[in-house]
Amino acid sequence: MSLTVSFFVFEDGLHLGTVQRDNILEVLIPKYNKSHNVFMSKKFHSYPDVVQWKVEYVFQYQSVINIFLKPVTDQPLSIAMYARTQSKKESFYLRPFYVVDVDFGFHSMVYDVGGEKGDNHNYSSTLLPGELYKRRPCIILRAEGKAAQVIPLTTQRKSESDPKSIAISEESFDKLFFRYREKKSSALIHMIQTVSSSRIFPPKSINGSYSRSYIEQKITKEDQDKIELALAELHSKKAITEREILSRQVDDERKQKFKVLAVNEKLKEDILIKNQQVDDLTGKLLKIGQYLDLGNDIDEIMNNFK
Numbered sequence: 001m002s003l004t005v006s007f008f009v010f011e012d013g014l015h016l017g018t019v020q021r022d023n024i025l026e027v028l029i030p031k032y033n034k035s036h037n038v039f040m041s042k043k044f045h046s047y048p049d050v051v052q053w054k055v056e057y058v059f060q061y062q063s064v065i066n067i068f069l070k071p072v073t074d075q076p077l078s079i080a081m082y083a084r085t086q087s088k089k090e091s092f093y094l095r096p097f098y099v100v101d102v103d104f105g106f107h108s109m110v111y112d113v114g115g116e117k118g119d120n121h122n123y124s125s126t127l128l129p130g131e132l133y134k135r136r137p138c139i140i141l142r143a144e145g146k147a148a149q150v151i152p153l154t155t156q157r158k159s160e161s162d163p164k165s166i167a168i169s170e171e172s173f174d175k176l177f178f179r180y181r182e183k184k185s186s187a188l189i190h191m192i193q194t195v196s197s198s199r200i201f202p203p204k205s206i207n208g209s210y211s212r213s214y215i216e217q218k219i220t221k222e223d224q225d226k227i228e229l230a231l232a233e234l235h236s237k238k239a240i241t242e243r244e245i246l247s248r249q250v251d252d253e254r255k256q257k258f259k260v261l262a263v264n265e266k267l268k269e270d271i272l273i274k275n276q277q278v279d280d281l282t283g284k285l286l287k288i289g290q291y292l293d294l295g296n297d298i299d300e301i302m303n304n305f306k
Helices: 079-085 221-291 298-303
Strands: 002-009 015-022 026-030 039-041 052-061 064-071 099-103 108-112 117-119 135-144 147-154 165-168 185-188 193-196
Touching: 002 026, 026 052, 026 064, 099 147, 165 221, 221 298
Parallel strands: 002 064
Antiparallel strands: 002 015, 026 108, 039 052, 052 064, 099 135, 108 117, 135 147, 147 185, 147 193, 165 185
C-alpha cells in the first residue's frame, strides 16, 4: 500500500520528480485554490536554481497524486538572507511602519490512499483552518533579533466603524507596484503576528522590480498616527475595564466601611444612653434608700432587697 506524488511542469508536462510513501495512509498537499495563488518550495534536479513554485493544478486518481507547477524565477531573497549577504542585522531593514510582504504559508489538503481528500485539521506542523495564510502585505510594527511583529493588511472591505480595521491611504503605497494600490487596504490591528525574518520579503517597486534599498515604502504619518491611536485604544480597553472593576470594588468596600462605622457610632450612642439611664436610676435608688434609712451607699441599700 503506497501513495505516489508526482510533480510536473505545467507548461510542457516535464516530469520533475516523484515521491512514494509506502505504508503511509495520508499525505499533505498544498491546497490548490483558483481564487488566489498558491506556492510551494521544492528543489528538483532539472531546475536546480528554482526553489519557489506556483501550484497550477492538482489531480488525484486513487493513490496517485499529480501536481502541476510553474517555476517562480523572480523570487527575491528573504530579509534574513539578504541581511546576511550585506553583513547587516535584520533590524536594519525591518523598520517600524514600513510595508513588507510576509509569506504566512498555505493551507494543505489531506489526501489518502482511497482517493479521498479533505481539509487538514490534525497536522499542526502546517497551517490549520482559521490561521493567516498566503503571502500578503504587512506593516512592520517592531523588530527584535530574527523576528518581527507585523500588522497584516487585507483588501476585504470592513465596516467603516470597525475599530480593529484601519483604512490605509493610497499614498502609503505610492512607491509600490500597482497591485498594492488597485484595491483599498485595511490594517488588521487585532491580528498582530510575530514572524521570522525568513518569512519577510521586500514588496515590488512601482516599476515591477525590487528596490536596491530592498525596503523603501513607509506609510504616511497620518496612517501611522491612526494605527498608533487605534492600538492604544484597543489595548487600553482591558486595563480600563479592570480599573473600573477595581474602582467599583473600592467604592463597595468604602460604603461597607461607612456602614460599619455608622453601626459602631450607633452602638456607642446607645451605650452612653444606657449608662446615663443606669446613673439616673442609681441616683434615685440612693435617695430612696437614704430616706428609708437603708444605708448610705447603693451596695448597702441593694443588700436590703436580697
